[in-house]
Amino acid sequence: MQVPEYRVVGIPGLPEILPGSGLGELICGAVRAASLEVLDGDIFVVTQKVVSKDEGRSVRLESVKPSRLARNWAGELDKDPALVEIILSQSRRIVRMDRGRLIVETHHGFVCANAGVDQSNTAAGEVTLLPEDPDASARRLRSCLEQGFRTRLAVIVSDTFGRPWREGLVNVAIGVAGLAPLVDYRGDLDSAGRRLEATAMAWADELAGAAEPVMGKARGIPVAIVRGLTYPAAEGSARSLIRPAEQDLFR
Amino acid sequence: MQVPEYRVVGIPGLPEILPGSGLGELICGAVRAASLEVLDGDIFVVTQKVVSKDEGRSVRLESVKPSRLARNWAGELDKDPALVEIILSQSRRIVRMDRGRLIVETHHGFVCANAGVDQSNTAAGEVTLLPEDPDASARRLRSCLEQGFRTRLAVIVSDTFGRPWREGLVNVAIGVAGLAPLVDYRGDLDSAGRRLEATAMAWADELAGAAEPVMGKARGIPVAIVRGLTYPAAEGSARSLIRPAEQDLFR
Numbered sequence: 445m446q447v448p449e450y451r452v453v454g455i456p457g458l459p460e461i462l463p464g465s466g467l468g469e470l471i472c473g474a475v476r477a478a479s480l481e482v483l484d485g486d487i488f489v490v491t492q493k494v495v496s497k498d499e500g501r502s503v504r505l506e507s508v509k510p511s512r513l514a515r516n517w518a519g520e521l522d523k524d525p526a527l528v529e530i531i532l533s534q535s536r537r538i539v540r541m542d543r544g545r546l547i548v549e550t551h552h553g554f555v556c557a558n559a560g561v562d563q564s565n566t567a568a569g570e571v572t573l574l575p576e577d578p579d580a581s582a583r584r585l586r587s588c589l590e591q592g593f594r595t596r597l598a599v600i601v602s603d604t605f606g607r608p609w610r611e612g613l614v615n616v617a618i619g620v621a622g623l624a625p626l627v628d629y630r631g632d633l634d635s636a637g638r639r640l641e642a643t644a645m646a647w648a649d650e651l652a653g654a655a656e657p658v659m660g661k662a663r664g665i666p667v668a669i670v671r672g673l674t675y676p677a678a679e680g681s682a683r684s685l686i687r688p689a690e691q692d693l694f695r
Numbered sequence: 696m697q698v699p700e701y702r703v704v705g706i707p708g709l710p711e712i713l714p715g716s717g718l719g720e721l722i723c724g725a726v727r728a729a730s731l732e733v734l735d736g737d738i739f740v741v742t743q744k745v746v747s748k749d750e751g752r753s754v755r756l757e758s759v760k761p762s763r764l765a766r767n768w769a770g771e772l773d774k775d776p777a778l779v780e781i782i783l784s785q786s787r788r789i790v791r792m793d794r795g796r797l798i799v800e801t802h803h804g805f806v807c808a809n810a811g812v813d814q815s816n817t818a819a820g821e822v823t824l825l826p827e828d829p830d831a832s833a834r835r836l837r838s839c840l841e842q843g844f845r846t847r848l849a850v851i852v853s854d855t856f857g858r859p860w861r862e863g864l865v866n867v868a869i870g871v872a873g874l875a876p877l878v879d880y881r882g883d884l885d886s887a888g889r890r891l892e893a894t895a896m897a898w899a900d901e902l903a904g905a906a907e908p909v910m911g912k913a914r915g916i917p918v919a920i921v922r923g924l925t926y927p928a929a930e931g932s933a934r935s936l937i938r939p940a941e942q943d944l945f946r
Contacts, residue, residue, distance in 0.1 A: 445708055448704075453699075542944055543944070554860075613895065614896070614904075629911070645865070649863065657905075693798060
């Protein structure tokens with residue numbers, strides 16, 4: 445009887461990432477230093493935070509001059525006016541603004557708190573922005589890792605998002621390279637031989653979430669390998685995880 | 696260097712589940728038949744569908760007399776009037792009704808499509824309802840599995856939900872026993888020594904999602920073991936994953 449199985453392995457020992465650190469090479473080095481094998485089809489899940497730091501997507505709050513709007517809203521939101529200014533600059537649209545929370549649609553189309561602008565695990569007085577093009581970040585990392593390990597790999601850039609209705613945050617995929625983020629069971633037959641309808645699973649989001657338990661926010665492990673899943677080769681893009689506005693009942 | 700790692704193992708060979716099948720015992724049997732070990736702290740993720748079938752939560756559509764309201768709405772929604780009647784009976788509140796979709800809040804407080812009423816992997820003309828109390832289902836399964844394997848275990852009952860803004864479905868936890876569904880990093884220090892704020896991870900949802908790739912909708916594997924994670928002993932309840940209405944910007 446075939447037992448389907450996969451594993452999730454956190455990569456320890458990555459140094460603090462600085463602009464232009466060369467994240468891909470550093471991941472290769474950390475994998476080798478930990479004596480970890482890399483196998484064909486391994487999926488590397490990399491947190492946005494280290495990608496953004498590597499790409500120089502950090503901003504010093506004191507370098508920002510808040511507009512009058514940002515200053516006004518900062519009081520309402522109980523946030524630093526410079527932080528509000530930065531969040532607004534990363535936003536295409538404000539989805540909700542209430543009770544100290546600012547949920548926006550980013551220029552990429554992601555709906556999340558504070559446009560993904562984040563102060564955790566940054567230098568004092570600094571925040572990170574999301575990568576400008578997280579799919580391109582994933583593609584660059586994939587290319588570097590495939591060269592380093594001479595095998596076919598996939599990369600998911602993950603971030604931590606809240607959701608309506610449910611408590612707690614979950615890791616989701618904001619950048620993808622080397623796999624299709626949606627696995628479509630539509631057209632497959634269920635156990636009773638009926639065609640399944642409307643069942644596309646957000647596979648990349650599930651894998652980003654699966655990587656989180658070995659990472660942890662405070663544990664300083666920003667990269668994990670998901671190993672043992674078979675999936676068709678595909679370029680992939682996390683943009684296919686963004687529901688078009690005209691099909692979304694919640695916009 | 697310590698490498699954090701865990702694995703996800705699908706349990707093959709479960710028979711078709713019928714009312715009163717004794718799901719816990721059948722899972723024990725399938726685990727033994729597949730020569731799988733069970734270790735202290737293993738987390739069993741079990742799909743709602745087999746839990747509901749075991750608990751007799753199936754309804755024949757032809758046994759239902761649709762109300763006038765259900766008949767009217769069925770046309771709008773392009774659904775069977777009996778199905779609409781059943782969905783409404785499982786709903787505390789309608790969240791959105793448009794374009795053939797019916798998003799409701801169930802009597803448990805879960806917000807999902809069709810109140811979790813589902814036709815896939817059921818006998819012809821039948822639908823399954825969500826378990827009446829999925830935490831109680833998880834507790835019963837946990838008790839049965841702990842007796843069978845004589846070790847401490849946890850159970851997550853999972854279902855497949857859509858989300859606003861993002862395409863694709865993800866597995867989430869609707870019932871929990873033996874672990875806390877939220878892992879709270881608040882108060883922990885980040886790599887720069889700053890206290891992390893507002894970072895409770897929906898761990899049970901991430902693990903429910905992590906189990907999905909070995910299950911698949913059509914593959915007939917409704918149970919997976921998540922192995923190798925350490926977590927504090929807790930009774931747990933999936934109700935703590937439901938955001939209280941007064942704290943939810945989206946109600």
